[in-house]
Amino acid sequence: MVQYVLRRCVSMYEDAKKEVLDICLQMVKENLVIGSSGNVSIRLGNHVVITASSIHYTEMNSDDMVVLDMNGNVIEGTKNPSTETKMHLELYNTRKDAKAVVHTHSLYATAMAVLNEPLPPIIDEVVPKLGSEIRVSKYAVPGTKELAKNVAAAMEDRSAAFIGNHGAVCIGKTLKEALHLALVLERTSEIYLIAKQSGTPHLLPEDAVQDEQDVWEMMRGF
Ligand SMILES: [Zn+2]
Structure with a gap:
């Protein structure tokens, strides 16, 4: 009887909860967040496993x-x-391809969000992963429905968006993919900002961007 009760208490989402925690700790290790900033979730059917508010990831x-x-x-x-x-x-309700969401306050991506400037397509290998120009969502107060709507609009046909004066968010088919995309976005933002300080960034040719955006769509299953 005791064993039966114990078994019933074990969540069917135990593995998902552990994976979310693992991704949070990787975000800290990769310097994408500090403290309890940012957040992570995964969708499983009609449920979402999401990080708790205001708890430092290391605790x-x-x-x-x-x-x-x-x-x-x-x-x-x-x-x-x-x-x-x-x-x-x-994001889950507007994007059927979204199974995981990683929101960071990483340094260079947040600098782009503060500049309120989109990240143009500058590197061949990045566009098939994130989509073409990465937009900045219109400013809204954190935690509001308005922010949610603005971010979903900025995410259209993309796997990433900057959140105006706030940070960045990526969606993936898995948590690992969403984290990887957050790292790709951070690195590309850094490259772009370095290039801007050194001269005038040269953008990819338009036809190459279109071909790479087609690859993005194919990879996302559209
Ligand atoms: Zn945030």
Whole structure:
């Protein structure tokens, strides 16, 4: 009887919660976030496993993750879900290809968000991963439905967006992919900003960008 009760208490999302925590710790290691900034989630069917709000990642346990339905109702968890829950749900609800969301406050990507300047297509290998020009979402107060809507609009036909005066967000088919894209975005933003300081960046030819955007669409299953 005791064993039966114990088994019932184990969440079916245990592995997903651990994977979310692992990605959070990698974000810290890669210098994409500090403290409890940014947030991570994964979609499993009609539920989302998301990081809790305001807990430093290095002090976070997998039990701190919160399971939500697609309307934001808490299914499992005792902590408050991420303050950017509305943004995560908006991305899942508007993008069928989104299975994981990684939101960072990384240095160079956030510098782009502060400049309020899109990242043009400058490197061949990047466009098939992120899509063409990466937009900056119109400013809105963090945690609001307005921010969620603005970010989803900036994300159209892309795997990444800058969040105006705030940070960056990437969507992927897996958590690992979303984290990788966050690193690609950060590195490309750094390259662009270095190039701008050194001269005038030369953009990719338009026909190459179109071909690479077609590859992006194919890879996303559109
Ligand atoms: Zn944030």
